[in-house]
Amino acid sequence: MANQSVIDALAPVLARVKNLDLADPQSAMRALNAEFPAGGELHDALLKLGRAGMAEGWLCGKEAGPSRFSRVAKPEAAQGFSIDAVYLWGEGPWHKHTKGEVNCLLPIEGEPRFCGHGPGWAVFEPGSQHVPSVQGGKMLIFYLLPDGAVEWKKA
Numbered sequence: 001m002a003n004q005s006v007i008d009a010l011a012p013v014l015a016r017v018k019n020l021d022l023a024d025p026q027s028a029m030r031a032l033n034a035e036f037p038a039g040g041e042l043h044d045a046l047l048k049l050g051r052a053g054m055a056e057g058w059l060c061g062k063e064a065g066p067s068r069f070s071r072v073a074k075p076e077a078a079q080g081f082s083i084d085a086v087y088l089w090g091e092g093p094w095h096k097h098t099k100g101e102v103n104c105l106l107p108i109e110g111e112p113r114f115c116g117h118g119p120g121w122a123v124f125e126p127g128s129q130h131v132p133s134v135q136g137g138k139m140l141i142f143y144l145l146p147d148g149a150v151e152w153k154k155a
Helices: 002-017 025-035 041-056
Strands: 067-073 081-088 095-097 101-114 120-124 128-130 134-146
Touching (some): 002 041, 002 067, 002 101, 025 120, 041 081, 081 101
Antiparallel strands (some): 081 134, 095 128, 101 134
16 A cells, blocks of 8 residues: 555656656656656655655665665556665665666755766666665665666676
């Protein structure tokens, strides 16, 4: 039930992202930041849901290193995108975005930057890869993966 509230809040973004070219991440970021700006109604609603979910234990309940995380929805429940949440204050695990990745960046503490991006949106093109990291504070990130496609580093 609680996860459904996040899916519902992100529904307009999911519908919009279907029509964005993730192979042009700068254009996709500009569109998302214009339509769903940091500090706007959607971001405020997600921040409120995220804080409540973490306090109540239904969001970001697993911990590894400088992060807490959880699955919010599988692609079949969220318009073809998996939705995950990570509360990050350092480096996460390397991964490859096989079909791209869209990140909603919500500041929790300090003046956090996710891979150089402040609050708002970050988009990574298909085939890109990185070690996700947050510097300057703590950030809650909802990340959307087309078809749930991601490749994690094998141990």
